[in-house]
Amino acid sequence: MKRMDGQRVLLIAPRFFGYERDIRAEIERRGATVDWLADRPYDTPAMTALTRLRPGWVLPAADRLYARQLEELGQVDYDIVLVVNGQTVSARTLARLRSAYPRARFVLYMWDSIANRAHVRKNLSFYDHVSTFDPQDAEQYGMQLRPLFCGRGFDAPAEPVPMQYHISFVGTAHTDRYAVIDRLRGTLPEDIHAYWYLYLQAPWVLQVSRWTRPGMRHARMDDFQFKPLDKPTLHAVFAGSRAILDIEHPRQIGLTMRTFEALGAGKKLITTNAQARNYDFFSDSNVCVIDRHAPVVPAAFLRTPFAPMPEAVRRRYTIEGWLDELLGL
Template sequence: MAYLPSDITSKKLLIVCRDVGGYIKRLSDYLAQNNEVTFVDLSAQRDEIRFLPGKLRRWLKKFLTVRAAHRQIQKAGKVDSVLIINPAQIDIALVDQAMVAAQQTIAFLSDGVARLAMPVAQLARFDKVYTFDDADAREYGFRKLSNYIYELDTELETTREYIAFVVMAGKNRIDVLGRIAAEFDRLGHTNYKFLVQSKVVENASPGITFFRERMSLDEVGDLIRRSEILIDIVRPGHAGLSFRFFDALFYRKKIITNNPSVMNYDFYDARNILVIDSDHPVIPTSFLVEEYIDPPVDVVQKYSMNRWAGEVFAPLADDQR
């Protein structure tokens, strides 16, 4: 996919989020090439205050994080647009402060409404509300917008060191992942890399490796490039597509998923994307041996950061909806 510079230029933008995966920082850096961007990340690592007991230490860490964010927003001054990712995850005082500073206010939900820790009605205060979830867009009248391709370097080398790769957090999808591992084992392919950020779960598949320290986006990207197939296991309560689908598009990787909503997307091709049953995953040998089929270039470009930012930050006066 060819590099596209941002069509959004010479704007003052404020982005407020909890960027656990590092995806929003990539967007911020991209926009900062041609705009003045203030990036406020409440998940950013802070120095541990080890001499305090655990509960007090956590409270102080949150206090210092929120205070630093207040100062960042105050320093930014008036901005053309503020984008708040998953506002339910953000301290309400920070949301209020950011919205007062902006001519245009935008929310993007990369989590399902079923997991939203705030009344849906509170989102009505935003000028535009986007969601990555088709079902939520239909039910609540939000604007549908997928995640995006966050990588720009088209010269990165890819290999097939691993037959399949996944990294995910939490325990609630480990049973599905274990069944996928068993299916690869049955097919005689054991060179997969299945990583779960969690405490070790007893009786989990021996093909799963557990770890505790968060991986950087660069580390994840390195493993993606070294893998033939990516695995996506949808979170309960989600129907939207994770970033892994857009990694697959960019790097020309096949993907195995239990999220049937991908079949409604314009880049869906059964030769590249295998939708499985969570309880009884079956991987046809043909899916493993047949070559990747490139989607049309214009389809892939639709999921670029340029297109994403152009939609989100377009002034309401230019909005055709």
């Protein structure tokens, strides 16, 4: 672990399943002092949608909020300004930050595609270093490709945990996820034990989805959960699973966080993202790429254990490896 003793870091990152806390904790563990501001500070469902669809309407309010928060932080000489996504960090705010902290190194990490955050592209020149999880964006915009990481709590257990499920899935039932799972479970042998936790925000969302998504037209209410799965239960499901199913958004190219959580936990990965074949962790024994339109997992894949990865590969996809690479430590 590379130390950061005495350094001051300004972290601007969205609230996202606690990953912003994991990033902050890792930087602080290395001896640095961290101040955090929220990217996308207005995170009610309505404001989240407005920020995505009409960022120009939200940025002036975010500018005023950041100006006030920076004033409250006082005179700080930051060594690093680390921005994750920068969805509501405008050119005006970045210019203010550059002027206030001329000595700081500005780093941007995109864990969303530029296609979904088009206005961020105009701000790339403000940063000294830019990385992305998306291989297509890396090539098109000259960014460094840096995949995501395994969050805290997903490390392989010190003692073996009895297997309860051959395959499990926990996630939001967006886009075609229900349809993929519905097709897949119809192909599994009877002796394969599966755990499915498809989350929707409310029953009315299912009613709307039945009309708007052909693959959910005949979905049953009891196929879904309307409360997010708590982290201790999620970790227990992971620990008791042999393989984790990952279904990325149909328009997404970069690998999901779930990919690295599965591998970090010492679990096999079943994924609809064919890009997984291009990464150094790929092996036929641990990773099964399926067709989202006709998903089939060989029974032998589910009946054989995870093959340990080389330690250097495993560490690269931890939050420690992510931070080392991102900050050039």
